[in-house]
Amino acid sequence: xxxxxxxxxxxxxxxxxxxxxxxxxxxxxxxxxxxxxxxxxxxxxxxxxxxxxxxxxxxxxxxxxxxxxxxxxxxxxxxxxxxxxxxxxxxxxxxxxxxxxxxxxxxxxxxxxxxxxxxxxxxxxxxxxxxxxxxxxxxxxxxxxxxxxxxxxxxxxxxxxxxxxxxxxxxxxxxxxxxxxxxxxxxxxxxxxxxxxxxxxxxxxxxxxxxxxxxxxxxxxxxxxxxxxxxxxxxxxxxxxxxxxxxxxxxxxxxxxxxxxxxxxxxxxxxxxxxxxxxxxxxxxxxxxxxxxxxxxxxxxxxxxxxxxxxxxxxxxxxxxxxxxxxxxxxxxxxxxxxxxxxxxxxxxxxxxxxxxxxxxxxxxxxxxxxxxxxxxxxxxxxxxxxxxxxxxxxxxxxxxxxxxxxxxxxxxxxxxxxxxxxxxxxxxxxxxxxxxxxxxxxxxxxxxxxxxxxxxxxxxxxxxxxxxxxxxxxxxxxxxxxxxxxxxxxxxxxxxxxxxxxxxxxxxxxxxxxxxxxxxxxxxxxx
Numbered sequence: 104x105x106x107x108x109x110x111x112x113x114x115x116x117x118x119x120x121x122x123x124x125x126x127x128x129x130x131x132x133x134x135x136x137x138x139x140x141x142x143x144x145x146x147x148x149x150x151x152x153x154x155x156x157x158x159x160x161x162x163x164x165x166x167x168x169x170x171x172x173x174x175x176x177x178x179x180x181x182x183x184x185x186x187x188x189x190x191x192x193x194x195x196x197x198x199x200x201x202x203x204x205x206x207x208x209x210x211x212x213x214x215x216x217x218x219x220x221x222x223x224x225x226x227x228x229x230x231x232x233x234x235x236x237x238x239x240x241x242x243x244x245x246x247x248x249x250x251x252x253x254x255x256x257x258x259x260x261x262x263x264x265x266x267x268x269x270x271x272x273x274x275x276x277x278x279x280x281x282x283x284x285x286x287x288x289x290x291x292x293x294x295x296x297x298x299x300x301x302x303x304x305x306x307x308x309x310x311x312x313x314x315x316x317x318x319x320x321x322x323x324x325x326x327x328x329x330x331x332x333x334x335x336x337x338x339x340x341x342x343x344x345x346x347x348x349x350x351x352x353x354x355x356x357x358x359x360x361x362x363x364x365x366x367x368x369x370x371x372x373x374x375x376x377x378x379x380x381x382x383x384x385x386x387x388x389x390x391x392x393x394x395x396x397x398x399x400x401x402x403x404x405x406x407x408x409x410x411x412x413x414x415x416x417x418x419x420x421x422x423x424x425x426x427x428x429x430x431x432x433x434x435x436x437x438x439x440x441x442x443x444x445x446x447x448x449x450x451x452x453x454x455x456x457x458x459x460x461x462x463x464x465x466x467x468x469x470x471x472x473x474x475x476x477x478x479x480x481x482x483x484x485x486x487x488x489x490x491x492x493x494x495x496x497x498x499x500x501x502x503x504x505x506x507x508x509x510x511x512x513x514x515x516x517x518x519x520x521x522x523x524x525x526x527x528x529x530x531x532x533x534x535x536x537x538x539x540x541x542x543x544x545x546x547x548x549x550x551x552x553x554x555x556x557x558x559x560x561x562x563x564x565x566x567x568x569x570x571x572x573x574x575x576x577x578x579x580x581x582x583x584x585x586x587x588x589x590x591x592x593x594x595x596x597x598x599x600x601x602x603x604x605x606x607x608x609x610x611x612x613x614x615x616x617x618x619x620x621x622x623x624x625x626x627x628x629x630x631x
Contacts, residue, residue, distance in 0.1 A: 106408040108151035111136040111158045114177060115397035125405040143167050151404050162188040173407050175400040179203055181417050190418045197403050197415050200491050201256060202396035207386035208260035211305050211335040214359035217380050218331050219244055245269045250301025253308025254279045261305060262287045273297055277451055277483060280500025298325040310337035311485045320345035328354055335361040335386045347372040361386050417488040430470060433463055436541035437471040437518055439555045439631055440533050441478025444522045446629050447529060454502040454523040461510030461517055472505055475520055549600055553589035556604030559629045565622040566592045566599040573620055581613040
């Protein structure tokens with residue numbers, strides 16, 4: 104029986120034809136995504152679901168998707184898909200991470216020009232029969248400083264365009280190497296330096312816990328007086344109320360926004376200000392981009408449904424069906440080890456050393472490395488996946504080194520990751536036991552035995568009596584139940600570590616109390 108695919112959002116007719124040409128039955132219902140109940144009612148009849156942003160793939164829908172094997176998102180963001188639920192259901196989720204890049208970058212440049220020359224307001228005035236030639240006094244972009252927050256795939260295209268416009272381009276991106284910055288012709292700077300120097304600031308970073316409100320009231324206050332701010336990336340990167348206040352006070356000369364904290368944006372603090380330009384999330388809205396992502400997702404889904412090939416999956420790596428059973432537990436281990444290191448790294452990563460020892464060295468280590476790098480980068484770059492991770496790392500000048508060798512210790516298979524920055528090295532090792540569960544066995548040279556858990560607290564401390572009791576008591580007083588408690592030390596009275604799995608999220612105030620304990624050197628809440 105031929106696979107069946109449901110298209111529940113507007114997609115190019117060329118994509119529909121690709122499915123048909125490949126022998127796949129396709130049901131094109133472009134308005135179905137708006138009706139969650141109807142989608143849930145019929146989703147059980149399909150092997151594939153092709154969507155854009157209107158369809159919300161919830162656990163309720165996935166619960167009824169008994170045949171569903173793959174979800175294809177024509178575009179970058181997959182925040183409208185419940186990834187944990189899809190993964191638990193065994194559904195591969197694919198996206199098209201690079202199809203919209205040029206279009207989005209060009210929209211940011213267009214918004215910058217519209218802002219600099221007050222084009223929307225001048226157009227409205229002129230078409231109203233006024234001739235206010237002296238009212239609209241713009242500014243040139245030539246020789247101005249363009250500050251780019253986030254210099255990945257889209258940000259780097261904006262940087263190249265800015266250099267071509269004879270602008271001085273500076274960029275803040277923790278993952279951007281000095282060498283990559285030189286290749287782009289930009290100056291790598293810290294955020295405070297960018298805020299103080301930039302005449303125009305454009306954002307091109309994903310929305311994560313670290314980047315949410317990266318232009319907060321405090322950071323907006325640090326900007327150069329007369330700055331103009333452009334956001335074509337994600338709503339929530341800028342405190343919109345604080346920006347409105349800065350516009351009213353004339354500290355910020357203007358703003359151009361394509362994305363908003365709440366969408367559809369029927370009302371917003373920025374609306375109505377004379378120096379604000381707004382568009383309704385048009386970053387990817389060109390004929391070329393729509394066609395590109397539609398054709399890509401159709402090809403990817405067809406390949407998977409007909410041959411099992413996996414491309415641009417955000418919740419699994421590109422491996423064959425035969426390799427999957429052996430690789431799956433080690434992929435989970437590699438990604439979690441990377442995530443552990445990534446959540447503890449807040450400065451530029453120069454090199455990542457990954458060593459595979461024993462039986463795991465004979466497996467498909469490229470897939471494992473992709474998983475490890477994805478875990479490492481995801482705390483800062485939420486949209487990175489196991490397919491795009493090596494490319495993203497290369498774009499930022501991060502050197503990935505792999506070593507395979509025979510087993511040298513107590514484990515049949517061992518994966519070790521060492522992250523090198525300008526100021527320190529961080530190393531962690533793990534294995535998979537007979538039960539198939541990934542475990543941490545060494546951190547910074549200290550032996551430990553700990554399973555990964557959804558919520559953990561990692562503590563480095565002085566090995567002195569009384570610490571464990573105070574630490575555990577503090578968690579108990581906060582109502583946090585300890586699931587597992589793993590300890591290790593390098594020598595009596597030396598450096599020690601504690602890795603504790605707790606039920607529920609660790610509140611910030613509780614973490615602060617842990618950090619304030621006398622013996623504690625550092626403490627971090629980790630999420631897996």
